[in-house]
Amino acid sequence: xxxVEQSLFLSVREGDSSVINCTYxxxxxxYLYWYKQEPGAGLQLLTYIFSNMDMKQDQRxxxxxxxKDKHLSLRIADTQTGDSAIYFCAERTGAGSxxxxxxxxxxxxxxx
Amino acid sequence: DTAVxxxxxxxxxxxxxxxxxxxxxxxxxxxMYWYKQDSKKFLKIxxxxxxxxxxxxxxxxxxxxxxxxxxxxxNLHINSLELGDSAVYFCASRALGETQYFGPGTRLLVL
Numbered sequence: 001x002x003x004v005e006q007s008l009f010l011s012v013r014e015g016d017s018s019v020i021n022c023t024y025x026x027x028x029x030x031y032l033y034w035y036k037q038e039p040g041a042g043l044q045l046l047t048y049i050f051s052n053m054d055m056k057q058d059q060r061x062x063x064x065x066x067x068k069d070k071h072l073s074l075r076i077a078d079t080q081t082g083d084s085a086i087y088f089c090a091e092r093t094g095a096g097s098x099x100x101x102x103x104x105x106x107x108x109x110x111x112x
Numbered sequence: 113d114t115a116v117x118x119x120x121x122x123x124x125x126x127x128x129x130x131x132x133x134x135x136x137x138x139x140x141x142x143x144m145y146w147y148k149q150d151s152k153k154f155l156k157i158x159x160x161x162x163x164x165x166x167x168x169x170x171x172x173x174x175x176x177x178x179x180x181x182x183x184x185x186x187n188l189h190i191n192s193l194e195l196g197d198s199a200v201y202f203c204a205s206r207a208l209g210e211t212q213y214f215g216p217g218t219r220l221l222v223l
Contacts, residue, residue, distance in 0.1 A: 031211070033211065035214075037153075041216065041217075042202060042214050042215060042216035042217045043155075043202060043204075043214040043217075044214075045211060045212075045213065045214075048211055086153055088155065090155075099145070099157045099160055099167075100145075100147075100155075100157065100204075100212055101157070102154070102155040102156075104152065104153065104154050105153045105154075105155075
């Protein structure tokens with residue numbers, strides 16, 4: 001079945017890099033996503049990567065994909081207090097309607 | 113302009129009541145979704161819907177029913193609310209081949 005796993009918590013100091021990891025099981029996934037949820041807010045799409053790519057960089061965000069190991073990571077450079085949030089990894093599953101299967105989210109706490 | 117909007121933002125109601133949550137998208141997307149986020153922040157798909165098919169997650173009780181008056185709206189109607197229905201409900205929409213965009217969520221509390 002489909003399953004997406006993430007560690008639940010990560011704490012980093014302001015200015016350091018954060019790396020959030022995710023593993024997924026559906027080898028047919030074509031797109032993998034990172035969403036950010038700030039306290040009391042909705043889901044904001046941060047970035048996504050197509051399964052034939054190894055890496056995608058967007059300003060402070062770097063996504064690495066190891067398709068062989070079904071491992072996805074999100075690196076946030078120069079982490080700021082405003083980056084404190086829950087980060088969800090998601091894979092696109094299902095033909096046609098393309099549902100998203102989410103991990104349980106990693107709560108990132110940035111220490112000033 | 114808000115791309116995907118939901119109303120109400122907060123909903124507090126008694127057990128046994130029937131309630132609806134509304135979702136509207138102004139992006140011209142073809143497919144809309146409802147997700148449920150429980151108290152542990154775990155997100156689960158409930159429904160996906162376009163004008164051709166409705167796909168229901170088999171774990172969703174039949175007290176929940178999506179209703180789409182037109183392409184831009186997908187409302188969620190819930191009958192006989194139970195305590196366990198308390199959660200945040202997110203609507204999302206997607207154009208063909210594109211990623212999903214989420215609404216701000218509706219926080220439902222059943223007393």
